[in-house]
Amino acid sequence: MSEFSWLTVGRLVVDHPLFPVGLTLLAFQFALWLYRRSGWLVLQPVMVSMLLxxxxLLACGMDYATYREGAAPIAFLLGPVTIALAVPLYNNIKRIRLLAMPVLLTVLVGGTLTVMLTLLIAHSMGAQLPVLASLSGKSVTMPIAMLVAEQLGGLASLAAVFVMLTGVIGTALGPWLLGLFKVTHPAARGLSYGINAHAIGTARALEESSECGAFAALGMSLLGVISAVLLPLLMGWVLAGL
Structure with a gap:
């Protein structure tokens, strides 16, 4: 087949309405295979598939707006997938009730310290307001982080990058750190994953056990709600003191 024909076929494939969906699924499946085959926690499927x-897109010359529109069906599935996290929560509801107060205190104290230390360290390194606002929600789920960042004067796209990096790094280092400090309780491990690595960490927690995944989903959900309500107030207080 001539070069012109190959280019024509390639352009037809790229211009097909299902190309963004197919590209996303193939990239993630390959990244998932690579992660399971290598066993390296650094090769998180979300990060690897994103890079692919x-x-x-850069090689094909497709802009992000076109890709996002074509991949809308996958984005729509995020809602049902998030709701499905209620299943492990329901299956472990008795354990959650027994540990309700420690969990709530952990999320409040841990979430507050995470935001304050992040802002203080970033400010000491010369970060300006847009970067600080974008960093403030790095430990919550991406939709909440992006909305909060915009409300505080930050950049939603930058907030999404910070959330992604936080999830990947937290999931990669989390098991090693928890093992180093001999944290073996499923509830403690799950809560750590959910608070520090949100959705990516929750996926990792579900690989360990149902109880671990339930507490990860609980920690992620509680921190997201609390952050959406209190983060603007907390960040305003921190910035006022800087």
Whole structure:
């Protein structure tokens, strides 16, 4: 087949309405295979698949707006997938009730310290308001982090990057740190994953056990709600003292 024909076929594939969906699924399946085959926690499927998608879009000359519109069906599934996290929560409801107060205190104290230390360290390194606002929600789920960042004067796209990096790094280092300090209780491990690595960490917690995944989902959900309500107030107080 001539070069012109190959280019024509390639352009037809890229211009097909299902190309963004197919690209996303293939990239994630390959990244998941690579993660399971290698066993390296650093090769998180979300990060690897994102790099594959970005590289392909650059090579094909497709802009993000077109890709996002074509991949809308996958984005729509995020809602049902998030709701499905209620299943492990329901299956472990008795354990959650017994540990309700420690969990709530952990999320409040841990979430507050995470935001304050992040802002203080970033400010000491010369970060300006847009970066600080974008960093403030790095430990919550991406939709909440992006909305909060915009409300505080930050950049939603930058907030999404920080959330992604936090999830990948937290999931990669979390098991090692928990093992180093001999944290073996499923509830403690799950809560740590959910608070520090949100959705990516919750996926990792579900690999360990149902109870671990339930507390990860609980920690992620509680921190997201609390952050959406209190983060603007907390960040305003911190910035006022800087």
């Amino acid at each position: 998608v970005v590289g392909t």
